[in-house]
Amino acid sequence: MLVLSRKKGESIIIGGNIELTVIGVEGDTVKLGIIAPKEVEVYRKELYLSIQQSNQEASKNVLRINQLKEKLFKK
Incomplete structure (x- = not known):
């Protein structure tokens, strides 16, 4: 630092x-x-970390949805 x-x-x-x-x-x-x-994003650190956490949780939900779709529509 x-x-x-x-x-x-x-x-x-x-x-x-x-x-x-x-x-x-x-x-x-x-x-x-x-x-x-x-084009440079500027955030307070606590807000940036919150956004990252929300994005990680959302991506996990997308993976779960895609897994469910694969199981439902598997031929």
């Missing part, structure tokens, strides 16, 4: 096309601004 210190108004650049700027610091909370191309 790379650890950087930045002050309010300072930025870092990721991959040449993503800019992360410290907007403000209030107690334990840091406000960040992110400029990224539209």
Whole structure:
């Protein structure tokens, strides 16, 4: 993990096309601004993990449905 210190108004650049700027610091909370191309998805980590879990559960259900179809329509 790379650890950087930045002050309010300072930025870092990721991959040449993503800019992360410290907007403000209030107690334990840091406000960040992110400029990224539209095709780059940006999520809070807890939301990203929730989406991944939902997708994994959905894919398991699709596999179960396909297995049931195979059993029902087996000739």
